Amino acid sequence: xxxxxxxxxxxxxxxxxxxxxxxxxxxxxxxxxxxxxxxxxxxxxxxxxxxxxxxxxxxxxxxxxxxxxxxxxxxxxxxxxxxxxxxxxxxxxxxxxxxxxxxxxxxxxxxxxxxxxxxxxxxxxxxxxxxxxxxxxxxxxxxxxxxxxxxxxxxxxxxxxxxxxxxxxxxxxxxxxxxxxxxxxxxxxxxxxxxxxxxxxxxxxxxxxxxxxxxxxxxxxxxxxxxxxxxxxxxxxxxxxxxxxxxxxxxxxxx
Ligand code: NI
Numbered sequence: 656x657x658x659x660x661x662x663x664x665x666x667x668x669x670x671x672x673x674x675x676x677x678x679x680x681x682x683x684x685x686x687x688x689x690x691x692x693x694x695x696x697x698x699x700x701x702x703x704x705x706x707x708x709x710x711x712x713x714x715x716x717x718x719x720x721x722x723x724x725x726x727x728x729x730x731x732x733x734x735x736x737x738x739x740x741x742x743x744x745x746x747x748x749x750x751x752x753x754x755x756x757x758x759x760x761x762x763x764x765x766x767x768x769x770x771x772x773x774x775x776x777x778x779x780x781x782x783x784x785x786x787x788x789x790x791x792x793x794x795x796x797x798x799x800x801x802x803x804x805x806x807x808x809x810x811x812x813x814x815x816x817x818x819x820x821x822x823x824x825x826x827x828x829x830x831x832x833x834x835x836x837x838x839x840x841x842x843x844x845x846x847x848x849x850x851x852x853x854x855x856x857x858x859x860x861x862x863x864x865x866x867x868x869x870x871x872x873x874x875x876x877x878x879x880x881x882x883x884x885x886x887x888x889x890x891x892x893x894x895x896x897x898x899x900x901x902x903x904x905x906x907x908x909x910x
Contacts, residue, residue, distance in 0.1 A: 656897045658687040659904040660781065660878050662749070662810050662830055662857035665713065665747065666691060666701035669861040671873055681875035685897065689713045689875065690908065692749040692783050692810070695723035696734050703742075714745040714910055718771055721753040721764045721785055728763050732770060739774055745908045747775040748783025749810055752796075755787040765796065772800045781807035781907050786829075790814050797825055805907050811859055815844050823853045828903055829858060830857040833865035836884045844887050851889060851899045855907065856881055 660681075670677060678689075680723075690711055691702050708711040717739050720729050739747070750771040752764045775782045782802065786793045786809060806826035812819065813834055822829060831854055835842045846854070856878055858864075864873035865880040879893070882900075886893045904910075 656685040656894050657688065657901050658684075658686045658820075658856060658878055658882060658897045659690070659901045660686055661690045661808060661855045661904050661907075662692055662832070663689050663860045663875060664691070664694070664698075664862075665689055665771070665875065666698060666705045667861055671874065672875075674705075675700050677874050677876070680714070683710065684834050684876050684879055686875050686878055688894040688901070688910075690716060690745055690904070692716045692746075693718050694720045694749075695731055699734075699738065700814050711747055713723045714908065715751075716746040716748045716783060716822055717744040718750045718783070719740070719750040719767055720749050721751050721768070722756055724760045724764045724767050728760070728767055732767055735771065736774060739778060744778075745910055746783050747750065747778070748807075749785045750782055751785035752789035752792050753785060753787045754789045754792070763892065768796060769800060770795075770910055772796070772802055775807070776801075776803045779803065781803075781805040781880065783807055784809050785811070790818050794818075794821060801828075805909070808855060808891055808907065810857065812864070813840065813842055814845070819849055823849070828853055828855050828907060830855050830887065832857045833860050833869070833877070834903045835888075836865040836880060837869065838866075843884070846885065846888050851885075851896070852903065854885070854900055855903050856885075864903075
């Protein structure tokens with residue numbers, strides 16, 4: 656059984672004391688592939704150091720996170736564009752629009768998102784979308800941005816069945832993590848209506864730990880809890896969940 660974590664911030668300082676231990680424990684449990692989304696200029700070195708250490712397990716991505724779109728966004732975006740020309744990345748992410756934390760730079764967030772979709776098209780890479788309270792805004796931009804294949808992932812998808820259907824119709828996959836284990840999230844009912852062909856797994860570690868670790872630091876091995884929950888919803892084995900979702904991640908990233 657091979658599980659793939661399509662979205663983890665394993666380079667984050669929350670893991671500085673036990674990162675190697677957590678990675679080896681996860682690999683032992685079958686979690687063998689980690690896709691690392693970038694945040695901004697401050698996360699690049701840590702991400703690259705980690706992928707250099709684990710070239711067969713950790714795959715870096717490049718992008719500017721919407722919550723890091725501030726006064727200096729032009730410099731930050733220029734760095735993303737420069738590095739994308741110099742180094743091979745598995746995808747462009749994480750990118751998108753966040754209307755939950757701060758709406759001061761919403762216009763700039765949209766501009767940066769559009770330009771990073773273009774960047775992904777240039778390099779023929781998938782995009783990893785952060786869409787917190789912004790599904791409709793993102794969807795409208797995707798409709799007229801003509802994202803080429805491979806499309807990418809709606810990271811931490813928590814929308815309804817209608818939104819899931821529209822994202823899938825555009826060619827996107829839905830990233831499902833710890834939220835599916837939360838009581839009253841409703842995501843289990845949405846997932847029951849969606850074919851696993853459109854789903855990938857993610858932790859978003861160190862955030863969003865699944866039950867029974869909710870509220871604690873999330874870590875790579877906990878993705879097993881997400882896979883177990885999906886197996887329960889779909890009434891199949893965890894091995895089947897692992898096989899299908901890892902195969903989906905291979906289609907997206909060609910890795
Ligand atoms: Ni993230």
